[in-house]
Amino acid sequence: MSAEAGNAKVRITEGGYGTRFLVKLALTVGLGLSLVFGALYLLFSRPLEGGYGSAYAALQNLTQPWLLLPIVGLPVLVYALVVCIVTVVLCVYAIHKVAGPLYRMDRVVDNFISGEPIRAVFFRDGDQAAILADVFNAFVARLRDDRKACQELMVRAESGLDRDPERAVAEMAKAAGEIARHISKYR
Template sequence: MMARANQRRVYFIEKKFQTHFIIKFCLLVILGSLTTGILLCLLSGSSTTVTFQNLRATVMTTSDFLLPVLIQIIIISTAVVAIATMFLTLFISHRIAGPLYRFKREFSKIESGDLKGDFRIRKNDQLQDIALSIDNMVKRLKDVIVELKNQSQLLINSKDKFLDSKILEDQKIYAEETKKIIENIKKALDYFKI
C-alpha cells in the first residue's frame, strides 16, 4: 500500500494528443492576450487625450480615457476566446467520446459471446492504437475458439470411434488420437493466463 502511494504517476499517456490539446489551448490564450495588447497599443500609445465632458474640454491621460474601452475590449476578447474554446473542446472531446462509446457497445457484444464485431473507428478519432490492439485481441480470441471447437469435434469423433471399435489394437490407436487431441486443447487453453 505504501509503495503504491510513492509511485510516480504517468501524466502524458497519449503524448501526441495531449501535446496538441495543450498547444491549442495555449494558442487561444496567446491569441487573446495578443488581441488585447495590440488593441491597447493601437489605441493608447503614450499620449494625452483631450475630451469634452459636459461641454468642457478636459485633458486626461490616454490610459484614463481608454480604461472603459479597454474593459470592453477585454470582455469581448474573453468572450471570443471562451466561445472558440467551447467549440474546440467539443470537437476534440467528440473524437474521444465517440470511440469510447463504440468500445462500450462492442465490449457488451463480446460479453454476450458475440465476437463478430470490429473496433474500427473514424479516421480522425483519437484512440486509434487502442482500437487496433483490441481488434487484434478479438481476432486472436476468435482463432483460439475456432481451434478449440475443431479439437472438440475431433475429440467427439475419436471417442465415438473408440466406443464403436471392437478390436483392442484399434482402441489403442483411438486412445492415442484422443490423447493428442486433449494435448492440443490444453495447448490452446494454455494461451490464456488465468
C-alpha cells in the same frame, strides 16, 4: 511486440495532432487580442476636443477608474467570452478524436459482455489512439483462434463416434486434455 518493449515505439496520437490544436488555439487567442487592440484603438481614438484646458480635463477624467475601467474592461470581457466559446469548440472537437474511439470501443465491450457477436473495431480518419483498436482486435482474434482450434479438436474427436464409440470416447477424452493444455496460457 511485447508490451514493455513496444511502449517506447507506440504512437498514441498521430504526429501533428497536438501542434494543430495549439496552432488553432494560438490563432484564436491572437485574433481575439487583435480585436481587443482594435476596440481599444476605437475607444481611445476620439480626439481631445477644445483647447488645452478641455484636453487636460478630458485626460484627467480618463484616468478615473469609473471611466477607464469600462473602456478597458468591456473589450477584454468580450474577447474573453468569444475566445472561451471558440476554445470550448476547439477542445470538444480535439478531444473528440480521443473520446470518440473510446466511446465506440465501449460499445464493442458492451457487446462482448452481453455475449453478442463482436465486430472488429474501426476508427475514422483523424481518430487518435488507433493502436487501441488494433490491439483490441488482435486480442479478440487470438481468443477466436484458440476457440476455433479447440472446436476443431472436438469435431475431429467426435467424428468416429458412429463407427467405434469406445475408441471415440477415448479420443474425446484425449481431445479434452489437449483443449485444457491449449488454453492453459490463460491465467
